[in-house]
Amino acid sequence: MKRKFFALLTALCLLVCISLPAGATSPIDSSPANFVFEQISAIASTIPNCPWNESTTISTTTTLFNLDGIPNGYIFNLLTDDAESGFIQIHDIDGSYSIYCYAFDGHSEVDSMANYWGYDLSDTEIYFLGSFKYAIATDSGYLNLASNAPIDIGDETVQTNAIAYAEQVSVDPLIIDDAEPSMESGIMPLGSDDDFYWPITDDFKNLSISYNGKTHNGMHDHCTPTAATGIFRYLTHLGKTSCTSGESTNKTFEKLYISLNTNNISFSSFVSVGTARNQIDVGLRSYASGNNCSFDIERSSFNTLSSMKDHLDRGRLLLISVDDFGDPAVDHSIVATGYSSNSLYIQNGWSRNRIMYSYSSLDIAQYVYISPLPW
Numbered sequence: 001m002k003r004k005f006f007a008l009l010t011a012l013c014l015l016v017c018i019s020l021p022a023g024a025t026s027p028i029d030s031s032p033a034n035f036v037f038e039q040i041s042a043i044a045s046t047i048p049n050c051p052w053n054e055s056t057t058i059s060t061t062t063t064l065f066n067l068d069g070i071p072n073g074y075i076f077n078l079l080t081d082d083a084e085s086g087f088i089q090i091h092d093i094d095g096s097y098s099i100y101c102y103a104f105d106g107h108s109e110v111d112s113m114a115n116y117w118g119y120d121l122s123d124t125e126i127y128f129l130g131s132f133k134y135a136i137a138t139d140s141g142y143l144n145l146a147s148n149a150p151i152d153i154g155d156e157t158v159q160t161n162a163i164a165y166a167e168q169v170s171v172d173p174l175i176i177d178d179a180e181p182s183m184e185s186g187i188m189p190l191g192s193d194d195d196f197y198w199p200i201t202d203d204f205k206n207l208s209i210s211y212n213g214k215t216h217n218g219m220h221d222h223c224t225p226t227a228a229t230g231i232f233r234y235l236t237h238l239g240k241t242s243c244t245s246g247e248s249t250n251k252t253f254e255k256l257y258i259s260l261n262t263n264n265i266s267f268s269s270f271v272s273v274g275t276a277r278n279q280i281d282v283g284l285r286s287y288a289s290g291n292n293c294s295f296d297i298e299r300s301s302f303n304t305l306s307s308m309k310d311h312l313d314r315g316r317l318l319l320i321s322v323d324d325f326g327d328p329a330v331d332h333s334i335v336a337t338g339y340s341s342n343s344l345y346i347q348n349g350w351s352r353n354r355i356m357y358s359y360s361s362l363d364i365a366q367y368v369y370i371s372p373l374p375w
Contacts, residue, residue, distance in 0.1 A: 098173030106353025174358035
């Protein structure tokens with residue numbers, strides 16, 4: 001009943017605010033919708049090429065819940081001049097709002113995951129337990145929305161990590177101030193037009209790959225070779241290297257899948273599925289060498305925002321490993337292509353659009369920086 005009460009109360013608050021233009025004031029000062037409109041106005045005034053303006057409104061809202069069934073986040077899909085214009089996802093930690101991520105086009109990771117597995121968000125409760133960590137309730141228990149695999153959200157480790165995540169976000173919340181100019185750096189500025197077609201995991205799910213007597217039919221747990229495929233092909237697209245010239249996107253993925261030993265296709269490793277983190281830099285160097293290209297590729301666990309900004313300022317791309325429910329089998333890989341203040345431009349593997357994530361909202365375990373030589 002508690003969850004239904006909070007959900008009803010939230011829906012009523014959002015109904016009051018749903019049609020307010022960007023920058024408008026809500027009659028309910030503490031409403032999440034009011035916070036979002038304030039952030040839309042601030043982002044529009046600080047980020048070049050932002051499409052949001054006075055006509056921007058909320059089209060649909062998805063409420064996220066914590067382990068107690070109380071709302072702890074919201075996803076607002078946006079319309080500008082009656083056209084889809086991205087989304088904002090926010091945290092709600094004990095009534096304090098901050099940004100998790102936003103984008104000027106495309107859909108959120110939750111929308112992408114639900115669409116991938118065929119779930120209807122209008123009648124599915126989503127538990128948000130940290131970056132890329134979502135669970136849904138079913139008649140037989142709970143499922144990880146990213147992998148559609150069973151998960152015990154009552155597990156002590158899951159609960160501890162969820163609490164720690166909320167505390168982590170509270171220490172350094174992302175709230176855009178329109179009085180402060182955005183400090184931006186990246187290979188391609190956020191909001192700039194670019195015709196590169198970023199690969200996502202869905203592109204490769206039906207592939208069949210054979211190597212050394214093994215055949216893998218239908219890809220799974222393949223976010224790392226997907227992220228790496230995007231990096232190498234994007235650098236080729238930008239004219240920084242010719243590493244992927246003359247090969248299809250599927251061929252690039254296949255070579256990286258093998259070089260990275262994803263799902264143990266090349267040899268037995270310490271992970272049952274997916275890609276071993278301590279082999280990512282090794283696999284990337286193997287791929288580059290096999291394509292007769294020289295790259296600067298190194299792995300780092302020094303995961304401060306300043307160190308990542310330094311690499312991005314040098315024009316390097318980052319393949320980032322983020323934790324997911326503490327299970328190495330379902331950890332996730334994403335790509336950082338730039339930053340703005342204390343946020344990172346991310347390609348998350350679920351959607352092709354570039355998304356701005358708050359650094360404090362990402363559970364980063366390590367990253368590998370990649371740049372062609374000479375740079």
